[in-house]
Amino acid sequence: MAATLLAPSSAPTYLPCLRLTLIGSRNLSKTTTFVNCSAAQASPTMDGQRHSKKHVAVCGGGIIGVCTAYFLAKKGAAVTLIEKSSVACAASGKAGGFLALDWCDGGPLSSLARASFNLHRSLAEELNGPDNYGYRALTTLSLTVTESQQTGSKPSNKANSLIPSWVDGPARSPTTIGSTQTTAQVHPQLFTKTLLNKAVNDYGLEVVIGKVERVGVGEGGRVESVMIEGGRVIESDAVVLALGPWSGKFELLASMFRVSGLKAHSIILEPKEADAITPHALFLSYYPAQGEGGKPMDPEVYPRPTGEVYLCGMSSEQEVPDDPETVSGDPASIQVLKRVARTVSSHLGEEAQVKAEQACFLPCTDDGVPVIGELPGIKGCYVGTGHNCWGILNGPATGAALAELVMDGCASIVDLSRFSPARFGRPSA
Numbered sequence: 001m002a003a004t005l006l007a008p009s010s011a012p013t014y015l016p017c018l019r020l021t022l023i024g025s026r027n028l029s030k031t032t033t034f035v036n037c038s039a040a041q042a043s044p045t046m047d048g049q050r051h052s053k054k055h056v057a058v059c060g061g062g063i064i065g066v067c068t069a070y071f072l073a074k075k076g077a078a079v080t081l082i083e084k085s086s087v088a089c090a091a092s093g094k095a096g097g098f099l100a101l102d103w104c105d106g107g108p109l110s111s112l113a114r115a116s117f118n119l120h121r122s123l124a125e126e127l128n129g130p131d132n133y134g135y136r137a138l139t140t141l142s143l144t145v146t147e148s149q150q151t152g153s154k155p156s157n158k159a160n161s162l163i164p165s166w167v168d169g170p171a172r173s174p175t176t177i178g179s180t181q182t183t184a185q186v187h188p189q190l191f192t193k194t195l196l197n198k199a200v201n202d203y204g205l206e207v208v209i210g211k212v213e214r215v216g217v218g219e220g221g222r223v224e225s226v227m228i229e230g231g232r233v234i235e236s237d238a239v240v241l242a243l244g245p246w247s248g249k250f251e252l253l254a255s256m257f258r259v260s261g262l263k264a265h266s267i268i269l270e271p272k273e274a275d276a277i278t279p280h281a282l283f284l285s286y287y288p289a290q291g292e293g294g295k296p297m298d299p300e301v302y303p304r305p306t307g308e309v310y311l312c313g314m315s316s317e318q319e320v321p322d323d324p325e326t327v328s329g330d331p332a333s334i335q336v337l338k339r340v341a342r343t344v345s346s347h348l349g350e351e352a353q354v355k356a357e358q359a360c361f362l363p364c365t366d367d368g369v370p371v372i373g374e375l376p377g378i379k380g381c382y383v384g385t386g387h388n389c390w391g392i393l394n395g396p397a398t399g400a401a402l403a404e405l406v407m408d409g410c411a412s413i414v415d416l417s418r419f420s421p422a423r424f425g426r427p428s429a
């Protein structure tokens with residue numbers, strides 16, 4: 001099925017709109033609320049202390065699975081991460097990597113997003129994020145770009161000092177929507193792999209490549225193992241299912257709630273004069289001159305510290321293929337993103353080298369809220385999925401909270417009650 005080439009800006013499924021509509025009531029308080037775990041539930045969260053070696057199988061090697069595995073291993077669990085293809089092969093490797101402190105304020109993600117933004121900052125200090133995975137603070141602008149305004153001679157943006165000089169196309173109405181205090185970025189694949197390597201080298205994490213087919217449950221309704229395609233069984237005291245958009249294809253989860261996939265496209269360009277590109281993330285209201293019914297769209301542009309520029313947009317609901325390696329971009333959608341790039345900046349035109357043309361799936365729940373917590377009716381089986389367009393931002397706090405829940409019986413970094421899978425009821429027999 002052809003992609004919806006130019007989604008109207010009001011389309012509820014369109015990736016960037018999801019982010020922009022979340023910029024609303026802003027609360028710039030920087031405090032993180034910690035949940036009080038009762039003494040009976042909680043044990044010290046000091047790394048590895050007072051926990052006997054609990055064996056945990058984490059299924060899915062995207063950012064949610066890897067963050068969870070990292071924090072579990074750091075807390076002293078014996079962790080096996082099971083990934084069916086390769087680590088960060090899907091959205092967690094192909095996302096923009098944009099982070100915002102307060103864009104989710106006023107909604108159910110508010111405390112998760114704030115805790116995670118701050119955790120990204122402390123992880124970047126601990127793991128040398130700037131060098132290892134391109135962590136940096138950014139200024140973020142919204143801009144209106146109207147293709148039809150572009151003539152042979154470039155309109156001058158110099159009149160508006162907010163617009164960076166490399167944005168030399170027909171951009172207008174700039175507004176600063178994020179500062180270096182409130183917005184930042186990571187390279188999502190490098191972030192995920194850095195965390196994984198740290199967990200393997202320092203905390204003994206084991207990685208298994210294989211497709212998880214079933215969760216084994218004992219007579220008391222407690223998890224015992226996971227079964228991998230080909231017959232291998234991994235005994236486990238606890239299991240975490242972090243399967244992204246493939247959660248909807250996993251029978252146990254599909255029997256409880258729906259997770260669908262929204263396919264979105266991206267390109268990565270390497271401009272000739274990389275030094276000319278400043279650290280400004282751009283959220284565009286883009287009005288095409290012709291075709292696609294002239295409907296506006298909302299692409300996003302993220303320059304990276306490497307000099308590369310990442311652009312994304314062009315989404316449509318599509319069936320998630322079984323094999324993540326077979327997900328590729330629809331040529332027409334890729335062409336639209338290239339047109340956006342060269343309209344926005346002469347640095348992103350013909351002379352820029354195309355480093356990647358790709359697509360991946362956002363994991364979406366029916367109520368738009370991630371599912372994080374223990375599955376009702378199956379003791380020791382946890383889930384972390386449905387992070388939609390904010391999985392890179394919310395990966396660290398999701399992983400830290402799940403690790404606390406598994407090891408301590410309660411999450412203190414963020415109140416998980418709003419995210420509980422229990423809101424959907426018990427799995428059907």
Ligand SMILES: Cc1cc2nc3c(=O)[nH]c(=O)nc-3n(C[C@H](O)[C@H](O)[C@H](O)COP(=O)(O)OP(=O)(O)OC[C@H]3O[C@@H](n4cnc5c(N)ncnc54)[C@H](O)[C@@H]3O)c2cc1C
Pocket residue numbers: 059060061062063064065082083084085086087088089090091092093094095096097098099210211212213242243244245246247250263264265266312313324360361362363384385386387388389390391392393394
């Ligand atoms: C174009 C685009 C741009 C985005 N930009 C941003 C952004 O700037 N900021 C932000 O915060 N978020 C962004 N996102 C959202 C973010 O990428 C996702 O929310 C996040 O990556 C989801 O992570 P995940 O680990 O749940 O899923 P995934 O990354 O999809 O990982 C799931 C993993 O599970 C594995 N798996 C599936 N089934 C099995 C099985 N049975 N056995 C073993 N392994 C299995 C898969 O192979 C895969 O590796 C963007 C998304 C897209 C598509």
